[in-house]
Amino acid sequence: MDIEQCINTYSDYLYRIAFIYTKDRSAAEEVVQDVFFNYYRKAHQFQGDATLKTYLVKMTINRSYDYLRSWKNKKHIFLEIIQGTSKGTEQIYVEQELRGEVTAAVLALPVKDREVLLLYYYEELTVTEIAVLLELAASTVKSRLQRARKKLKPKLQMEVMADE
Incomplete structure (x- = not known):
């Protein structure tokens, strides 16, 4: 190509x-x-x-x-x-674009947590594919995914409560 x-x-x-x-x-x-x-x-x-x-x-x-x-x-x-x-x-324009609740919450996470969420949910890669791409053990990818979900959950719940 x-x-x-x-x-x-x-x-x-x-x-x-x-x-x-x-x-x-x-x-x-x-x-x-x-x-x-x-x-x-x-x-x-x-x-x-x-x-x-x-x-x-x-x-x-x-x-x-x-x-x-x-x-x-x-x-x-x-x-x-x-x-x-x-x-x-x-910068104001970028922030307005990022006001989407999920995007803003994901971007607030540390890079290690963001990258596994991005690759798993956005790119729809498997844990094994992510492990190969990031040169990590599959168990490490699973741990990072679990940790990222735990960090993301309260942020999204606060957003839902703020909208009500």
């Missing part, structure tokens, strides 16, 4: 995954661009052990983690704390 066809096929999908991790539109776009750039440069390394989609998802997850650990992200968070709650138009 050539790079243009690959971008047309997977860019929206990878963007959604990157956004779930980074919670930032521009960071998600940057992550996806990096993934496609690196795939273009290193396409010969793709051995076909997994599907191209799985390979790109794994690259997106890894690059999202890199972004979350980066100084750029930490500086952004630090500046938000110092400057208070002053938000730009784009």
